[in-house]
Amino acid sequence: MLDLVIFYFFAILAVSSAILVVASRNAVHSAIFLVASLLSTAGIFLSLHAEFLFVVQVILYAGGIMVLFVFVIMLVNLDVALHQVQFNRHWLVASLLALVLGAEVAGALLVSRQGLITVVPAPAQMLEPNTERIASTLFRTYMLPFEVASILLLVAMIGAVVMSKKKV
Amino acid sequence: MVPIGHYLFLSLAMLAVGVVGIVTRRNVIIILMSVELILNAVNINLVAFSRLVGSVEGQVFAIFIITDAAAEAAVGLGIIIAFFRNRETVLADEMDILKW
Numbered sequence: 001m002l003d004l005v006i007f008y009f010f011a012i013l014a015v016s017s018a019i020l021v022v023a024s025r026n027a028v029h030s031a032i033f034l035v036a037s038l039l040s041t042a043g044i045f046l047s048l049h050a051e052f053l054f055v056v057q058v059i060l061y062a063g064g065i066m067v068l069f070v071f072v073i074m075l076v077n078l079d080v081a082l083h084q085v086q087f088n089r090h091w092l093v094a095s096l097l098a099l100v101l102g103a104e105v106a107g108a109l110l111v112s113r114q115g116l117i118t119v120v121p122a123p124a125q126m127l128e129p130n131t132e133r134i135a136s137t138l139f140r141t142y143m144l145p146f147e148v149a150s151i152l153l154l155v156a157m158i159g160a161v162v163m164s165k166k167k168v
Numbered sequence: 169m170v171p172i173g174h175y176l177f178l179s180l181a182m183l184a185v186g187v188v189g190i191v192t193r194r195n196v197i198i199i200l201m202s203v204e205l206i207l208n209a210v211n212i213n214l215v216a217f218s219r220l221v222g223s224v225e226g227q228v229f230a231i232f233i234i235t236d237a238a239a240e241a242a243v244g245l246g247i248i249i250a251f252f253r254n255r256e257t258v259l260a261d262e263m264d265i266l267k268w
Contacts, residue, residue: 003170004170007174011174014182015178015181015182018182018185019185021185021198021201021202022188022189022192022193022202027195027197027198030198030201031201034204034205038204041208041212044175045215048169048215048216048218049219050218050219052227053211053215053227053231056234057211060234061204061234061237064238065238065241068242069200072197072245072249073197075249075252076197076248076258080256080257084194084259085194086193086194086195087192088192088193088260091192094188094191094192095191095192097191099184102180106177106180109173109180116171116173117173119220121169122219122221122223123222124219126222126223127222130224133224134227134231137224137225137228138228141225142225142232145232149232149235149236152235152236152239153235153238155239156238156239156240156242157242159246160242160243160246162246163243163247163250164246164249164250
């Protein structure tokens with residue numbers, strides 16, 4: 001019962017602030033609502049016994065990536081953007097299409113509901129100690145993808161520096 | 169544990185909101201934020217199934233997705249800064265230099 005209350009608290013917080021990210025006029029407000037959405041997702045991770053991912057989400061996502069976003073919002077011209085039309089002309093058709101997509105996936109989930117309910121969740125002790133298990137999986141089984149991810153980050157860093165340089 | 173369907177529907181709702189943001193907004197920065205929302209929805213799914221199966225590999229993949237999100241944000245925001253320097257705008261429908 002308590003599980004359900006916690007889940008719905010964080011879920012309603014996450015979805016409503018996600019809607020406000022898309023709906024608000026000011027880009028700074030969008031960024032702040034995105035932080036709220038990411039933090040409530042972090043709460044859901046914590047309730048799913050993913051402690052390491054909770055910390056990563058708070059420090060890296062809500063801390064690091066969002067600071068990057070806010071910096072760029074401050075660099076580009078805010079006052080001009082506030083007086084422009086924020087939604088494009090076919091916003092009604094587009095959001096209808098997105099809702100149809102959502103309804104389609106929801107229908108598929110409802111059809112396969114029986115199979116999802118019958119799966120018995122594994123005991124939570126299988127995920128403990130969380131950080132140690134993640135480390136041993138990451139550095140044993142997924143060593144190569146880990147190295148590839150480091151190359152990806154290096155390339156992204158060089159790309160960001162080259163693209164935001166004054167003269168190429 | 170809350171039944172897995174709840175997590176799937178939460179993730180679906182965040183995906184739909186992100187898609188609405190991508191297709192309706194004109195500001196490129198907010199479009200990038202909507203992409204972050206969608207990646208976050210994926211993470212919810214991965215972690216929920218990792219808890220259901222009792223294996224930590226879903227969480228490892230969620231870490232890879234967070235890495236990707238960081239790389240994507242860095243490159244995308246670099247492109248936005250370069251574009252803003254040339255055209256003085258961040259609206260997606262003004263980005264038509266490659267069209268002719």
